Amino acid sequence: MPMKQMPDKLLDELLKDCEMAEDILGREGLLAELRKAVLERALEAELTEHMAYEKHDGAGRSSGNSRNGHGAWP
Numbered sequence: 001m002p003m004k005q006m007p008d009k010l011l012d013e014l015l016k017d018c019e020m021a022e023d024i025l026g027r028e029g030l031l032a033e034l035r036k037a038v039l040e041r042a043l044e045a046e047l048t049e050h051m052a053y054e055k056h057d058g059a060g061r062s063s064g065n066s067r068n069g070h071g072a073w074p
Helices: 008-015 021-025 030-051
Strands: none
Touching: 008 030, 021 030
């Protein structure tokens, strides 16, 4: 599936506080934050698909196969 071009307004918003390359490329920079956010979103979607119900949905309660949070560490 081809990627859509990212809108300039979105790029401007993401880059507005970046003053140095480190702000973008550094260990805690924009790219690291984006990578983490995208991976967490993808994993959450995968879990929702696997469990067949949305997060906080009562469908999983007492089913023996319920969501009990996630293990993301800061």
